[in-house]
Amino acid sequence: xxxxxxxxxxxISHESVxxxxxxMIPEDLCGKLTPGTAVxxxxxxxxxxxxxxxxxxxxxxxxxxxxxxxxxxAEKKVGVEERLLTLAVWMHEHYGCMLNQALKTVxxxxxxxxxxxxKTGATGRGEAKDALLSRELTAxxxxxxxxxxxxxxxxxxxxxxxxxxxxxxxTEVYMRCIEEQRRLGKQAIxxxxxxxxxxxTVRYLEERFGEEVAIIHSKLSKxxxxxxxxxxxxxxxxxxxxxxxALFAPFPNLGLIIIDEEHDGAYRNDxxxxxxxxxxxxxxxxxAGAQLILGSATPSVESWQRATQGxxxxxxxTKRAVSGAVPAEATVVDLRDxxxxxNRSVFSRALSEKIMVRLSRGEQVMLFMNRRGYARFLSxxxxxxALRCPHCDVTLTLxxxxxxxxHYCGYRTVKPERCPSCGSPYLAGxxxxxxxxxxxxxxxFPAARILRLDADAVRGKxxxxxxxxxxxxxxxDILIGTQMxxxxxxFPNVTLVGVMAADTxxxxxxxxxxxxxxxxxxQAAGRAGRANKRxxxxxxxxRPEHYAIQSAAxxxxxxxxxxxxxxxxxxxxxxxxxxxxxxxxxxxxxALTRAAALxxxxxxxxxALAAEAPQCIGPVNAGVYRVQDYxxxxxxxxxxxxxxxxxxxxxxxxxxxxxxxGGISLLYEFV
DNA sequence: AGCACGCCGACT
DNA sequence: GTCGGCGTGCTC
Numbered sequence: 001x002x003x004x005x006x007x008x009x010x011x012i013s014h015e016s017v018x019x020x021x022x023x024m025i026p027e028d029l030c031g032k033l034t035p036g037t038a039v040x041x042x043x044x045x046x047x048x049x050x051x052x053x054x055x056x057x058x059x060x061x062x063x064x065x066x067x068x069x070x071x072x073x074a075e076k077k078v079g080v081e082e083r084l085l086t087l088a089v090w091m092h093e094h095y096g097c098m099l100n101q102a103l104k105t106v107x108x109x110x111x112x113x114x115x116x117x118x119k120t121g122a123t124g125r126g127e128a129k130d131a132l133l134s135r136e137l138t139a140x141x142x143x144x145x146x147x148x149x150x151x152x153x154x155x156x157x158x159x160x161x162x163x164x165x166x167x168x169x170x171t172e173v174y175m176r177c178i179e180e181q182r183r184l185g186k187q188a189i190x191x192x193x194x195x196x197x198x199x200x201t202v203r204y205l206e207e208r209f210g211e212e213v214a215i216i217h218s219k220l221s222k223x224x225x226x227x228x229x230x231x232x233x234x235x236x237x238x239x240x241x242x243x244x245x246a247l248f249a250p251f252p253n254l255g256l257i258i259i260d261e262e263h264d265g266a267y268r269n270d271x272x273x274x275x276x277x278x279x280x281x282x283x284x285x286x287x288a289g290a291q292l293i294l295g296s297a298t299p300s301v302e303s304w305q306r307a308t309q310g311x312x313x314x315x316x317x318t319k320r321a322v323s324g325a326v327p328a329e330a331t332v333v334d335l336r337d338x339x340x341x342x343n344r345s346v347f348s349r350a351l352s353e354k355i356m357v358r359l360s361r362g363e364q365v366m367l368f369m370n371r372r373g374y375a376r377f378l379s380x381x382x383x384x385x386a387l388r389c390p391h392c393d394v395t396l397t398l399x400x401x402x403x404x405x406x407h408y409c410g411y412r413t414v415k416p417e418r419c420p421s422c423g424s425p426y427l428a429g430x431x432x433x434x435x436x437x438x439x440x441x442x443x444x445f446p447a448a449r450i451l452r453l454d455a456d457a458v459r460g461k462x463x464x465x466x467x468x469x470x471x472x473x474x475x476x477d478i479l480i481g482t483q484m485x486x487x488x489x490x491f492p493n494v495t496l497v498g499v500m501a502a503d504t505x506x507x508x509x510x511x512x513x514x515x516x517x518x519x520x521x522x523q524a525a526g527r528a529g530r531a532n533k534r535x536x537x538x539x540x541x542x543r544p545e546h547y548a549i550q551s552a553a554x555x556x557x558x559x560x561x562x563x564x565x566x567x568x569x570x571x572x573x574x575x576x577x578x579x580x581x582x583x584x585x586x587x588x589x590x591a592l593t594r595a596a597a598l599x600x601x602x603x604x605x606x607x608a609l610a611a612e613a614p615q616c617i618g619p620v621n622a623g624v625y626r627v628q629d630y631x632x633x634x635x636x637x638x639x640x641x642x643x644x645x646x647x648x649x650x651x652x653x654x655x656x657x658x659x660x661x662g663g664i665s666l667l668y669e670f671v
Numbered sequence: 672a673g674c675a676c677g678c679c680g681a682c683t
Numbered sequence: 684g685t686c687g688g689c690g691t692g693c694t695c
Contacts, residue, residue: 008695010672012672013672016672016692016693016694017672017693023695024695041695043673044672044675044695045673045674046672047674050672068695
């Protein structure tokens with residue numbers, strides 16, 4: 001071995017040392033290091049040795065440095081598999097985070113926790129058996145599987161979009177694919193949105209894969225999490241199931257990555273690095289030569305476009321594998337007509353009639369309203385001023401206990417007696433929230449037992465579990481809530497779902513608002529009617545003609561996707577063009593303005609040097625300009641080629657950092 | 672991130 | 684004269 005030197009990345013979160021350093025490899029470590037090995041190195045004048053990771057081995061040393069020696073291999077650290085390291089570098093470049101932040105993401109647990117006696121799983125064997133396998137596959141499932149198997153023998157890898165209606169048996173297809181990989185001696189990763197990682201799911205998977213499945217979820221302790229990753233690294237586990245972070249399971253011979261409910265927003269990490277698990281999964285699959293399967297009944301438009309353009313192979317499951325469940329019957333109510341006819345209540349006549357029917361039959365109702373609190377804002381009837389948060393550029397939400405709260409920063413104050421700007425005592429609440437909806441529902445249906453589930457109800461005690469259980473047990477007739485209630489939970493006795501104001505989502509100032517609206521409505525529709533009871537679904541709206549509402553009512557995904565893609569094309573939004581958003585934030589507004597202008601200049605210069613010029617918008621103030629006393633400005637860059645955006649961003653950032661001292665935070669996100 | 676180096680104010 | 688403030692700059 002003539003590789004006498006190693007490039008090491010240090011485990012220090014600071015941009016000034018966020019680059020590799022070259023060290024000599026001492027005699028006794030020769031041949032023992034591979035990319036990803038955790039090592040102890042001397043650094044600067046630091047008294048203690050620093051932890052670092054070998055990034056690459058090299059034969060020649062760079063000149064101009066007095067090289068120092070690696071002290072030794074850091075024990076009790078899981079070495080990073082080489083490809084995972086490559087993945088970290090890729091994430092560093094694509095999401096604008098520091099290398100060591102990317103590393104921390106890729107190796108979620110670095111430190112071994114003292115080995116504790118293993119908890120014997122509370123998993124009772126046998127009970128979940130009936131819920132799974134041994135069922136005959138449908139013809140469609142067979143076809144999908146043989147398609148996947150054929151591709152596997154032709155050449156490893158490939159990406160697939162499994163577009164399957166609810167109840168078409170996607171999960172069974174996943175299970176068979178995972179078993180196939182096991183037979184081939186390869187490992188598989190199954191990603192699920194956190195909300196789907198329920199006790200039942202976990203038990204089902206353990207039934208199916210026994211000791212070979214490693215499951216991670218948010219309630220796991222750090223030590224247990226570490227153990228699961230360690231089992232994957234040592235080959236004790238061959239299947240990793242979990243949320244986004246399960247993507248980084250250190251499997252040596254990964255053969256398959258499945259992302260279930262791929263449209264789910266939970267696949268975007270909201271902390272640094274702001275990665276999209278679907279993109280990272282595609283990259284990891286590419287590096288490992290593994291197959292990638294994205295599954296959904298309502299795919300994201302990005303994935304749909306890729307599938308229709310042949311980048312992903314489209315696999316369809318159009319028929320329900322389970323007989324009985326019928327899609328809910330939808331009614332769209334135009335709220336403008338209600339007002340015209342003199343109905344000033346929040347319940348349209350159609351909705352209140354349908355609620356009455358359910359109540360008389362002893363069936364349950366869910367009402368969805370995407371705004372918590374009592375009233376959206378409090379404003380003065382004399383001068384028109386609304387009460388605003390002193391730290392953010394938003395109005396304060398009125399809560400039923402008389403408090404005024406900021407939903408951005410958590411600021412709280414009591415409702416004043418008089419208007420702070422003119423002294424008038426006439427303050428009135430506008431815009432209804434869930435708390436007021438509970439009140440109004442109680443007035444409208446005095447006999448009904450009502451429960452509320454939103455972020456406020458969830459806070460504290462058991463995270464809303466008792467509310468859900470109470471409702472499931474039939475101890476209430478109507479459940480009122482925010483989007484929390486439409487995700488995941490199934491209540492067999494719910495036969496009516498009402499969306500109080502479908503438009504709130506549409507008016508959100510984002511290019512994805514129609515897609516979000518469609519997804520929420522589709523999920524809400526899915527809550528109505530199970531098995532033998534036909535469900536009904538009522539959408540109240542001021543824009544009944546909108547394609548998101550029309551296609552959600554018709555439960556026609558493809559119609560929605562076509563309309564949405566046409567809109568994205570016309571407006572030049574993703575996935576037609578890639579869009580990089582750059583957010584600059586600072587407490588000092590003047591410094592921010594200066595920094596934003598400087599960044600824009602750096603972008604201009606970087607653009608001039610690049611082969612192709614992206615479209616740049618901004619700097620403009622963020623939709624909510626100030627949050628928690630930080631001012632925020634945005635710059636948007638759009639271009640058909642992803643790499644051009646990365647290249648220009650990287651060059652601009654370098655020039656920018658050379659000129660700006662600090663106090664300005666910079667955030668990148670591909671949207 | 673750490674730690675040293677360096678160049679100006681009040682102390683035994 | 685020197686002890687110590689933290690601005691600036693470097694670490695393979």
